[in-house]
Amino acid sequence: MAKVLVVTSGKGGVGKTTTTATLGAALAQRGQRVVLVDFDVGLRNLDLVLGAERRVVFDFINVIQGVAKLSQAVIRDKRVDTLALLPASQTRDKDALTEEGVARVIGDLRRMCDWVICDSPAGIERGAILAMRHADAAIIVTNPEISSVRDSDRIIGLLDAKTVKAEKGERIEKHLLIARYDAARASRGEMLNVQDIMEILSIPLLGIIPESDEILRASNLGCPVTLSDPASLTARAYSDAARRLNGEEVEMLVPSDKKGLMGKLFGRRAA
C-alpha cells in the first residue's frame, strides 16, 4: 500500500508543483513506484513541469466520471519508468472533482504504487482541501517570506482539522520544505532564516531548497532538476529530502553558492 503525500502551502507560487515533480522524480530514481496527482483543476501545470504536456489524453475528472479507466489516464514518464502522472482537468467546473470520486481514485492508486503525491492548488478552498483529504503525510512548502509563513501556518491548522486522518483522531505527519532560500541574505538578516521559520511553524524540517537558476532551467526543459542537472546543489537538496522521506538519516546542509573571495569579503563585512 502506498503512502499518500500532499504538497501544499496556502500561498501560490512558492514551489508546490516543482516540489511535487522533483521529489517524485527523486523517489522514482531510487526505485520507488511513484504516481503524481495534479489537483489544480483548470490550471494544471504538473504535466508541463514534467514535459508530458503533449501526452495528456484523459485526466483525473475523466476517471472520476467513468469516461476513462485509471490505467488510460495515468502517463508513464519516459525517463524514469517508475514515475507516473495523473493530470488535472482543464475544465472550468471545479465541482467535477467530487469527494467520493477523489476517495475512490486515491484508494485505487494506493494499490498501484509506493507513493501517491498530490499537488495541491493554492488557497484554502475546496480543491486544496480535497488534495489534503486522504493524505498520510503533508509537505508544507514555505518561502522565507512573511506572507508565505503565515499561510503555511493556516494550512497546518487545516491539516489538523480537515483530513480523514485528523477526523479519525490520528495525527497527520507534517514536513517543512523551505524553498527559494538565499542563505547569504538570511545570514545578513535580510530574510527570515531556517531557525526563524522552524520556530514559528514548529514542524520538522525535510529540506532546504536554494533559490537557483537550475529550477527555472529545469521547468523550461520540462525535466526535473534531479534528472536534468543531478550534480547541482538544488538536485542534491531534493534528493536528500527524498531520502529523508524514505526514512534515511541525511545530514541537513544549508545550501549556499560557493562564493569567490569578493563574495566572502563582502559577506564578512556585511555580517
Next chain:
Amino acid sequence: MSLFDFVKRRGSAPVARERLQILLEYERCLTGQTDLVGVLREEILAVVERHVVVDREKVRVRVDRRGDAISILRVGVEIPNARRVASAGRS
C-alpha cells in the same frame, strides 16, 4: 544617516519574525480550534431552535478583534415576528 538606513534595512528579518509571532499567536486562537466560529454558530443555533423557528440563512456569527487583549463575539439571529407571537401566545 545613510549608515543608519543601512543598519535598519539589514535588520528587517527580526522585525518580520516578531510581527509573525504576534500575528500567528492571535490567529491560532481563532482558527486553531477547528473552525471556532462554525462550531459556535451550530451550537448557538441549536439552543435558539429549541424555542423559536429560525431561518438558518439569517444567522450571523463573527469574531471581531478589539485591541490586542480582547475579541468580541457578535451573534445576530433574525427571528420572524409572526412565529414569535404564535409561540408566545401558546405559553
